[in-house]
Amino acid sequence: MIPVFDGHNDFLQRVVTGGTGVWLDGDGTGHLDLPRARAGGMIGGFFAIWIPSPQGPNDSAAVALMENPPFAMPLPEQIPFAQALPHAFAQAAALKALERTGTLDIVTTARGIRETVAAGRIAAIMHMEGAEAISDMDALHLWHAAGLRSLGPVWSRPTAYGHGVPFAFPSSPDTGDGLTDAGKTLVRECNSLRIMLDLSHLNEAGFNDVAALSDAPLVASHSCVHSVSESSRNLTDRQLQVIADSRGLVGLNFASSFLREDGRRLPLEGFDTMLRHLDRMLAMLGEDGVALGSDFDGALMPRDLPDAAALPALLAQMEAHGYGEALIRKIASENWINLLERTWGE
Secondary structure, eight states: OOOEEEEEEOTHHHHHHHOTHHHHTOOSOSSOOHHHHHHHTEEEEEEEEEOOOSSOTTSHHHHHHHTSSSEEOOOOOOOOHHHHHHHHHHHHHHHHHHHHTTSEEEOOSHHHHHHHHHTTOEEEEEEEESOTTOOSHHHHHHHHHHTEEEEESOSSSOOSSOOBOOSEESOOSOOSOOOOHHHHHHHHHHHHHTOEEBOTTBOHHHHHHHHHHOOSOOEEEEEOBTTTSOOTTSBOHHHHHHHHHTTOEEEEOOOHHHHSTTOOSSOOOSSHHHHHHHHHHHHHHOTTSEEEOOOBTTSOOOTTOOSGGGHHHHHHHHHHTTOOHHHHHIIIIIHHHHHHHHHHOO
C-alpha cells in the first residue's frame, strides 16, 4: 500500500468532545480515526488546532445557501484571544492525549517523521488554523516549545494578523486588505522559529504579503485550483506560480464545494474533477510541488472518498489516469516530508 501523509484534518475537536476512544476505536462518525487511517495507508498528517465559529459553513442556513450558487457569505466576526485560548489549549491537550496512547507521535523534525513511521506509529504535526489563540510573539514561542510547527494566520474570518477569504462562489480571492503590522511580525518570527506558514484561507493581499516577506517555501496545505472551480478559497494560476517559484507546495483539498466546477456544496461524484485539479497543479507546480490536504472532519467529502479508509481509491484513480508509481508516491507522502525538511531545516 502506498503511504499517505495528509496536509490537513480537523479531527482534534472530536477528541475534545469524545475522548481518545474516538481515535483508537472510532465512534462511527466523521472521516478519521486510527482504524480508518490504518486501512487507508495514512502514516501521518497535520492535526489542526482551530477555534469554532458561532456561525460557520456547516450550519443549516449556510449549507442551503452554498448548495445553490452564486453565494457570498459574510465573514464571521473576529474571535477575541481570551475566548480562543481555552479552545486551543483543549485541542492541544487532546493531541497530547493521543500521543500517550502510544499510537501517535507529535513530530517536530523531518527525521522524527521518518523515525515515527518506521516504528509503525502515526506522525502528527501540531498545526494551528487561525492564530486567534496567539496573543503576541512571546505566546508564539511558548506554542513552539509545546510542539507547534505549522501555522495559518487566519481561518475564514479576520484575526489580529490578517484577513481570510469568505465562502463565496464565484469569487476571486482578492477580497480585502493584506497582513496587519502584527501579521508581518508574525511571518518574520515564524521564519526565525522555522514554523511552516500555511496560506490556505488567507486572502490574496495577505498571500502577497507573506510571499514578499517569507524566506521559506510557500505552502497552501489544503487548497484547490481557481481555474477549475471559481471559489474564493481556491488559488489562481498566478498564486500557484508564486508558490512554484519558491519551491513550495499545495495540498489538494477534498472538500466537494471547492472541487466542483459549479461550486455547489453537494458530494462530488467520481474522481474526474479531482484529477483535473491535480493535473493543473502538476502543470504549474511540478511533480515536487503537489500533495494531499484532505480537510477530513472539516468539510463535505466526495461520495467516493468518504473517509480516510478510502484513500487507496484516490491513488488507484491516479494510476488509471496515467500517473506512474513514483509520481503517486510523491503526491501521497514524499513531497510533504521533503517540503518540511526544506522548511524546518532538519
